[in-house]
Amino acid sequence: MSARILLVEDEEDLRESLKRVLTKEGYIVDGVDSSESALMAIHDRFYDVVISDIILPGLTGMDLLKRCTANNPDLRVIIITAYATIESAVEAVKAGAFDYMVKPILHDELKAVVKKALQDKTSS
Numbered sequence: 488m489s490a491r492i493l494l495v496e497d498e499e500d501l502r503e504s505l506k507r508v509l510t511k512e513g514y515i516v517d518g519v520d521s522s523e524s525a526l527m528a529i530h531d532r533f534y535d536v537v538i539s540d541i542i543l544p545g546l547t548g549m550d551l552l553k554r555c556t557a558n559n560p561d562l563r564v565i566i567i568t569a570y571a572t573i574e575s576a577v578e579a580v581k582a583g584a585f586d587y588m589v590k591p592i593l594h595d596e597l598k599a600v601v602k603k604a605l606q607d608k609t610s611s
Contacts, residue, residue, distance in 0.1 A: 494518040495525045495539035508594045522546035541568040556583030563604035
């Protein structure tokens with residue numbers, strides 16, 4: 488069975504590009520443009536991995552991360568951002584992020600991080 492990934496990115500072009508890359512890898516990928524939409528999607532179906540931007544309209548990606556890890560500690564959350572800081576990276580890791588990636592996202596790097604997240608999930 489294919490892993491299911493939720494991609495949370497408000498920039499439509501980037502969201503669709505990353506969705507295509509991950510779909511070609513055989514994953515089932517849903518894309519949403521806000522944390523609120525992500526929370527509804529997570530409530531409605533199971534996901535193995537969530538990939539979320541930090542800066543989103545409404546609730547931030549960091550808020551989403553905290554809610555996801557509080558409600559489902561087995562969910563692997565990968566944070567992506569164009570505005571990386573040491574502080575936000577530390578906050579993300581402390582909140583339970585599996586990884587923290589800086590935009591522009593390299594497709595091969597994203598595929599490798601998702602693969603590691605899924606391997607980590609099955610080994611825990």
